[in-house]
Amino acid sequence: MNIDFEPIAVRDVYDGYMNAGYDGVVGYGGALDIRPKFQREFVYDNARQQAVINSILSGFPLNTMYWAKQTDPSTGDVAFEMLDGQQRTMSICEYLEGSFSVIVGGNPKTFDNLSAVDQERILDYKLMVYQCMGDEDEQLAWFEVINIAGLTLRPQELRNAVYTGPWLTDAKRYFSRENQGAHKLAKDYVTAGDVNRQDLLQKAIEWQGGKGDGSVKSYMNAHRKDANANALWTYFKSVIDWAKLIFPTRRAQLRSVPWNVLYEKYGQDQLDAGELEKRVKALMSDDEVQKRSGIYTFVLTGDERALSLRAFTVNQKLEAYEKQNGICPKCGEHYEFEEMDGDHILPWSKGGKTTSENCQMLCIRDNRSGG
Ligand SMILES: [Zn+2]
Structure with missing residues (x-):
């Protein structure tokens, strides 16, 4: 140096x-x-x-x-x-x-x-x-x-100063211009950040590089002498085109979805956009769902964790604990309050709400095994 x-x-x-x-x-x-x-x-x-x-x-x-x-x-x-x-x-x-x-x-x-x-x-x-x-x-x-x-300077601006070459020049043509190229294509589906300051380019490399060893730096180092950035652009475009096809209805939450992850898993599946939209629409007005951007992931994966479902408050749990006299209804044993957790009697998936009437306290072991 x-x-x-x-x-x-x-x-x-x-x-x-x-x-x-x-x-x-x-x-x-x-x-x-x-x-x-x-x-x-x-x-x-x-x-x-x-x-x-x-x-x-x-x-x-x-x-x-x-x-x-x-x-x-x-x-x-x-x-x-x-x-x-x-x-x-x-x-x-x-x-x-x-x-x-x-x-x-x-x-x-x-x-x-x-x-x-x-x-x-x-x-x-x-x-x-x-x-x-x-x-x-x-x-x-x-x-x-x-x-x-x-x-x-932002991290991507620093990397751009180091990994110069034909690949970077071509990549910037697609990813570093406001309202053109990648930004024009994807602005309703990604948080583009400040395009001029290379936030969108960084996202594209993260998506593409995520398939390799995962680091933006090593992706740029490996490709800096490539004649063009066609691979980066076509992958990004495939992901966004797929997202637009499957979820064509515009909503602000679309911008916070990890589309690359979903595309890798479901990109080849036969999916019914109309059916998915019905489910998304219903979930958007479900008060139990706290993370609405997670709805897109949920309707594909079925994993409720994506939704950050409402949890019982301490007061609701204390109330149920007193009503049960500290007895776990599954195993019949007595536990301290700290050894138990709130459980939906009727689960969310069957229409159960996070209300006092739907709250029971289970010992931690039974709560886990009950899913
Ligand atoms: Zn128990």
């Missing part, structure tokens, strides 16, 4: 600057990826952009920036990816492009309207840059540490 500290002049970073929107932003003679393709858009507001330029004109220091350094093994070419400093760098470059003006001496001035001295002051200003180079594990570990120390 190698970390270099290097002051770099604004004019060098601006050299070859190109802002191609979703197709990425580059600078530093084309060697610096300021904003990789399909990553979150530039978000500084006008006041913050102006503050960056005013700091430079006043000669004040800006915080250090972090670049990840990569060497192409085949050509030996060195390339950099901006890990932290994107907003500040783009503010500076966009000012040089003439995209906005700042108040200088009481008047709004674009870069072209500045005095030659002020123009040179900006172009000569040195940005404080840490460049780091190492293998993927070393880089990721280092990025995690500096992230704790002040960056606000």
Whole structure:
């Protein structure tokens, strides 16, 4: 692992600057990826952009920036990816492009309207840059540490800075664009989080990687040199298409269902969407069900635990305990209150409710064996 500290002049970073929107932003003679393709858009507001330029004109220091350094093994070419400093760098470059003006001496001035001295002051200003180079594990570990120390990148953004390559570029095309690709397809069926900040990409890798050894990191490492992300996309699409076919009725709870798990188990089954919807609809208005997103899992698996069914309160249990004089009706033995648990006399599956009238106390052994 190698970390270099290097002051770099604004004019060098601006050299070859190109802002191609979703197709990425580059600078530093084309060697610096300021904003990789399909990553979150530039978000500084006008006041913050102006503050960056005013700091430079006043000669004040800006915080250090972090670049990840990569060497192409085949050509030996060195390339950099901006890990932290994107907003500040783009503010500076966009000012040089003439995209906005700042108040200088009481008047709004674009870069072209500045005095030659002020123009040179900006172009000569040195940005404080840490460049780091190492293998993927070393880089990721280092990025995690500096992230704790002040960056606000998400884990998937950090991984994206390390596991670069054609696979990632293609994966971002599908998973990192708001209202397009995966987000457009799946937004009613998954919690997409912040798409621009790679939350949906992370979910897709978790779904796909879950079939292998389970870690997002190792999936990205294994596939980073793949020519494209077709496998990731087709799997994600299969899962969502299946979910839409089986449960076409829109409800907010659809977004919290582990679709990949259900698809793996039931994806090949002949299921009747109309019949399933009738059951889902009935369960949605069942007051005993506390976890409504679990209904989708329940109608497929039959496992009541998915529903978090209502449990008896301590008062209901104490009341039943007193009524029974501490005797377990199954085995006839006497127990302390703590040695017993509440049981539905008529189970939920047969229409029993969680009411005092339907509560009996069983010893723990009988309660377990009674299911
Ligand atoms: Zn008993």
